[in-house]
Amino acid sequence: MQATPLLTIKDLRVTVAGREILTGMNLVVNAGEVHAIMGPNGSGKSTLAHVLAGREGYTITAGSAIFRDQDLLAMAPEERARAGLFLGFQYPVEVPGVSNVYLLRAALNARRKARGEAEIDTAQFLRLVREKAKLMQLNESFLNRGVNEGFSGGEKKRNEIFQMAVLEPVLGILDETDSGLDIDALKVVANGVNSQRGPDRAFVLVTHYQRLLDYIQPDFVHVLAGGRIIRTGDKSLALELEAQGYDQTVAAARNQSQIAR
Amino acid sequence: MNTVLSPAWRDACQRNRDAIPQLTWLTGLRDSALSLLSSRGLPDSGQEDWRYTNLADYLQRGAAGLIDPDHANDSAAQLQLILDDGRAVSPVAGAHALPAGIELYSLRELGSELRDHAASLLAGKDREGEPPALAALNLALLSDGWYLRSTSTATGTPPALHLRLAGSRAGIAQLRLLVDVAPGSRLNLRIEHQGPAGTLANAVTQIRCGAGSHLDLLRIQDLPADSLLTETTQIELDADATLAATSLDFGGQLVRQDLSIALSGPGAKANIHGAFLVDGRRHVDNHTTVEHRAPDTSSREIFHGLAAGHGRGVFNGRIIVRPGAVRTASALNSRNLLLEKTAEIDTKPELEIYTDDVRCSHGATTGQLDANALFYLRSRGLGPAEARQALITAFLHATLAQIVPEDLSMQVAARLQARLAAMSKAAS
Structure with a gap:
């Protein structure tokens, strides 16, 4: 069976304030796959996640990103979301006064409107959010609270996965969702992601540590260093990184690529 | 420097003094008001309290409309009672039953036994110990006004009594509402300003909250374009009275509200929320004064300002703690959002504290939407x-x-x- 590419990134180069952060990034994510992007601090992991979601402040100097046959980089952040892309934030923003249900309903309806569908029925909506809240072990009282207002770090991360569960994106990009989580919260978050895996959907996990990958089994592990992917492997690569550290792996990969040249 | 009261205003005040036979009980008060105006004049942007709001255009348009006011017609139109079904009726018609425990009278029909109550409200003073100039002008020129008394002691939250104050295009409508919330009673009052485009009005609302009473007050100003409104609101709270006041400015061209709250009895408590939206070329100026006059009083005030386009908002919040008002707790906050660079908000919280043993805080922020x-x-x-x-x-x-x-x-x-x-x- 022919794989269906959801996201194709080619030679992507991005600068922030004149400094090149992504230096020729290539990545293909097919439907049904889970990719882990690992790398040392400052390697460009979060920049990649932000650029894909459409955050301002980044200058794209070369390359392309095609998402479901559309030029992703030409789309506004909300258009990307409506087309099925979701970014789980490393630092979810508190929005006091805007309730979680309000946001989810507005977000769902924006997607439906973009697809030419009617607004979601209230009873159906409530059933959906309750079911997903239960999955993420979020108390229903969370639903009417302000978005992330007064949430602990772990609650904020769970809320991101909860939002993703309700919005059912085609491609979920999770930016360091595991950072700051204790082991119980990590399991809940991993369980939330695993329950959403399917043949039509894909996930990109941006992470610094191998720990998350014990619970979410990736199909591919990429090492990002100096703004590009220097090595790709299966989940054993994550274990190797954990055992040897980034320095050695990055140095070895650089030597190899020089030999190849 | 004040603007001297011009002959046009003085003549109008003098003509109005005895023009309405049913209001001759006000003559003495009107004389005091005119003498105050003669010595103090009208507000001028040279005065610190008026430096951001220029009333020149307002006074000019007002003076042009002073000739031959039609006293017969403006009375009934000035205040309307909005029924549950949205119909606006004149409360003087008497055909519409007010909720239990609410009485509402035109000042022209006020029985002599209630005139003393009304007169003491009418003479309400500002923090300087005198009636504010615009309240004096209103008193000298009013052709009618309203006295509302609440004696309801029903528990729970009653539906809001909905009143509409209507200005007009012809001259400055002098709107006056007096409210007595009887000791121990509860009142939920909603006051909305209304009028055609180009409305001009000088409104004065004076409220006394008796001991142990509770007042929910919602004031909404949503006047159409080109409307000019000055508004003086004085609220006095006796011992253990509580107030939840909400003030909203959505419309108007030039609006100035002076809201003064006096906590006169021990244990009195006020929560004040305000919000104003200025866009286009609107100018909305809210000056508030919370005066703690008695021990163990508390107040909490938050005003939110939102400005876009070439809108300009002004907020000046003053807290005064008088000698003897020990154990006062008071907090004042002004939070502002500028949506565009062309918009402007001037904010200034002020504290005047004349006693020890108080807890007072104040703050002001102005920013943009969080990117x-x-x-x-x-x-x-x-x-x-x-x-x-x-x-x-x-x-x-x-x-x-x-x-x-x-x-x-x-x-x-x-x-x-x-x-x-x-x-x-x-x-x-």
Whole structure:
């Protein structure tokens, strides 16, 4: 069976304030796959996640990103979301006064409107959010609270996965969702992601540590260093990184690529 | 420097002195008002309290309309009672039953036994110990006014008694509402300003909250374009009285509100929320004074300002703690959002504390919509306008949350949404 590419990134180069952060990034994510992007601090992991979601402040100097046959980089952040892309934030923003249900309903309806569908029925909506809240072990009282207002770090991360569960994106990009989580919260978050895996959907996990990958089994592990992917492997690569550290792996990969040249 | 009272105003005041036979019981008060105006004059932008708001145009238009006011017609139109079904009726008709425990009289029909109550409210003084100039002008020129008394002791939150104050285009409408909340009683009062485009009005509302009473007060100013309004509101709280006041400015061209709250009895407590929206070339100026005159009184005041286009908002909040008002607790906050660089908000909290043993805090912030929050909402699929509106609604959330009962709060929230949508449409 022919794989269906959801996201194709080619030679992507991005600068922030004149400094090149992504230096020729290539990545293909097919439907049904889970990719882990690992790398040392400052390697460009979060920049990649932000650029894909459409955050301002980044200058794209070369390359392309095609998402479901559309030029992703030409789309506004909300258009990307409506087309099925979701970014789980490393630092979810508190929005006091805007309730979680309000946001989810507005977000769902924006997607439906973009697809030419009617607004979601209230009873159906409530059933959906309750079911997903239960999955993420979020108390229903969370639903009417302000978005992330007064949430602990772990609650904020769970809320991101909860939002993703309700919005059912085609491609979920999770930016360091595991950072700051204790082991119980990590399991809940991993369980939330695993329950959403399917043949039509894909996930990109941006992470610094191998720990998350014990619970979410990736199909591919990429090492990002100096703004590009220097090595790709299966989940054993994550274990190797954990055992040897980034320095050695990055140095070895650089030597190899020089030999190849 | 004050603007000297011009002959046109003086003559109008003198003509009006005895013009209405049913109001001759006010003559003495009117004489005092005119003598005060003669010595103090009308507000002028040379005065510190008026440095941001220039009344020249307002006074000029007002003076042009002073000739031959039609006293016969303006009385009934000035105040309307809005029934549950939305119909506006004149309360003088008497055919419409007011809720139990509420009495409402035209000053022309006020029985002699209630005139003393009304007169003491009419003579209400500002922090300097004199009636404010615009209240004096109103008294000298009014052709009628209203006295509302609440004696209801029903528990729970009653539906709001909905009154509409209507200005007009012909001259300055002098609107006067006096409210007595009897000791131990509860009142939920909603006052809305209304009028045609180009409305000109000078409103004065004076309220006394008796010992142990509770007042929920919602004031909404949503006047159409080109409307000029000055408004003086004085509220005095006796011992253990509580007040939840909400003031909203959605419309108007030039609006100045002076809201003064005096906590005169021990244990009195006031919560004051205000919000103003200025876009286009609107100018809204809120000056508030909370005066702690007795021990163990507390006040909490938050004003939210939102400015877009070439709108200009002014907030000046003053807290005064008089000698002897020990154990006062007071907090004052001014939070402001500038949606565009062309908009302006001038804010100034002021504390005057004349006693020890008090807890007072104040603060003012002015900023823009949080870019991180905007991106977060857009990354979930909300369009830029929708995301902005959600953040603005969130900004004003606390103000609306104070309004009771809940269905009224939701109704006002829906109006705010419509107003914000129109604002964002105008901006785009």
